[in-house]
Amino acid sequence: xxxxxxxxxxxxxxxxxxxxxxxxxxxxxxxxxxxxxxxxxxxxxxxxxxxxxxxxxxxxxxxxxxxxxxxxxxxxxxxxxxxxxxxxxxxxxxxxxxxxxxxxxxxxxxxxxxxxxxxxxxxxxxxxxxxxxxxxxxxxxxxxxxxxxxxxxxxxxxxxxxxxxxxxxxxxxxxxxxxxxxxxxxxxxxxxxxxxxxxxxxxxxxxxxxxxxxxxxxxxxxxxxxxxxxxxxxxxxxxxxxxxxxxxxxxxxxxxxxxxxxxxxxxxxxxxxxxxxxxxxxxxxxxxxxxxxxxxxx
Numbered sequence: 001x002x003x004x005x006x007x008x009x010x011x012x013x014x015x016x017x018x019x020x021x022x023x024x025x026x027x028x029x030x031x032x033x034x035x036x037x038x039x040x041x042x043x044x045x046x047x048x049x050x051x052x053x054x055x056x057x058x059x060x061x062x063x064x065x066x067x068x069x070x071x072x073x074x075x076x077x078x079x080x081x082x083x084x085x086x087x088x089x090x091x092x093x094x095x096x097x098x099x100x101x102x103x104x105x106x107x108x109x110x111x112x113x114x115x116x117x118x119x120x121x122x123x124x125x126x127x128x129x130x131x132x133x134x135x136x137x138x139x140x141x142x143x144x145x146x147x148x149x150x151x152x153x154x155x156x157x158x159x160x161x162x163x164x165x166x167x168x169x170x171x172x173x174x175x176x177x178x179x180x181x182x183x184x185x186x187x188x189x190x191x192x193x194x195x196x197x198x199x200x201x202x203x204x205x206x207x208x209x210x211x212x213x214x215x216x217x218x219x220x221x222x223x224x225x226x227x228x229x230x231x232x233x234x235x236x237x238x239x240x241x242x243x244x245x246x247x248x249x250x251x252x253x254x255x256x257x258x259x260x261x262x263x264x265x266x267x268x269x270x271x272x273x274x275x276x277x278x279x280x281x282x283x284x285x286x287x288x289x290x291x292x293x294x295x296x297x298x
Contacts, residue, residue, distance in 0.1 A: 006047050013040040014052065015077050018070040021060055096285045097126040101137030101149035103202075105228050106272060109247055110168065111150060114293040121292070125285045134203040138162070141277050147286040150293075152203035153271040155210075164275035167293070171246045171269050172204070174261040175253070177238045184262040187217045194222035194240030196231050207270055208243055215265055232258075245270075 016026035017037055027034040045052050052066035062070060102111055107129055115127055130140065134151035141149045142161055150167065174190060191212070198205045205224075212219050222240045225231050228248050235242040236252075241261055252258040274293065276282060282290070 006044065010040050010044040010047075011073055012077075013037055014044055014069070015073045017041055017053075017060075018062055018066065018073070021062070023060065091284055093122045093285055093288065094124050096283060097128050098148075098283070098286045098289050099128045099130065099146045100289070101130045101132060101140055101146045102151070103133055103137070104131050105245065105248065106150050106152070107131060109245070110272060111293070114289070114296040117296060118289050118292050122285065122288065127289065133201055135201055138275065141275060144277060144280050147276070147280075147282060148290060149275045151273060151275060152207075153273045154203050154206055155268075155271075159275060161278055162275045163278050164273045165294070167272045167274050169269040169271050172208075172243060172267055173246045173249065174263065174267075175232075175235055175242045175244060175249050175258045176261050177235050177258060180259045180261050182262070184264045187212065187215050187263055187265045190241065190261065190263055191217050191219040195219060196223045196225070196234045196240040196242040197221050198228070198231070198243075199224045199226055204243075204270060207268060211265075211268055 013026065013030065013032075013036075016029050017023055020026050020029070023037045023041075024034050027037045030037070041053065048069075050065045051063050052069060053060045054063060100111075111129070115129075118125070118127060130137070130146065132140070134149075134154075137146065137149040137151050138159065140146050152170070153164075153166075197208055200206075223234055225234065228244050231242045231244055232249065232252065234240065236257060242249075246260075249258055249260075253260055274290065276290075
């Protein structure tokens with residue numbers, strides 16, 4: 001039975017000695033003395049309780065047990081070398097993966113330019129985008145499943161264990177499929193119409209609820225969906241008034257397919273931030289992506 005206290009260094013010396021079948025060459029490749037190699041082999045044989053080499057004058061050859069051990073050690077040595085090469089490649093941005101959490105909307109409208117720029121600069125590094133609502137991205141980031149997350153920031157929320165910086169702000173508006181008056185209406189008047197919004201687990205929905213609560217307006221959504229694209233389709237189908245980022249509705253408003261419903265109360269903008277886990281060091285690749293993201297116009 002293998003002694004669990006055997007030093008890995010002894011196996012390393014054994015590998016070089018067995019690969020060359022020459023203690024002098026093994027010593028030279030490891031930059032140690034021949035005596036050190038001989039002593040290490042003797043120590044390994046003693047701890048294992050089996051002979052590993054036949055010694056005939058200056059030449060050596062492996063015993064049957066030595067050949068079996070070498071077959072295993074050779075595989076392990078190559079695995080370790082492969083791991084070392086992989087680490088070097090990651091350090092030099094020749095391979096690796098950056099895991100990013102972001103909603104569909106944030107990915108589509110704020111991350112694509114940075115994704116393209118990063119791919120052009122480091123084509124061998126993969127970007128894995130986990131499209132989930134911001135609260136879910138925060139959860140996965142805290143669990144160490146992501147390198148960074150780009151999220152809608154919930155005001156006055158304590159993102160314990162995380163730190164981040166603001167990326168940009170996202171202006172939201174109410175939209176309708178019917179032409180509307182240019183005269184602003186009150187939020188209370190708006191609440192009397194069917195409202196279409198994101199589902200409850202999203203940060204945007206929470207901020208919308210706070211907006212109504214702050215203005216002491218009671219409301220109930222008529223339809224709840226998981227994406228802004230579906231909300232746009234619902235509004236176009238005259239199912240109600242939608243709450244969406246101006247950026248994704250701009251083209252439809254310009255084309256006359258939708259109209260903006262202006263209200264008297266100022267709609268809060270939603271801040272988008274880049275978050276990282278304070279207890280998880282960023283890889284070089286993740287740092288490079290973060291740098292590109294911060295410097296890319298959004």
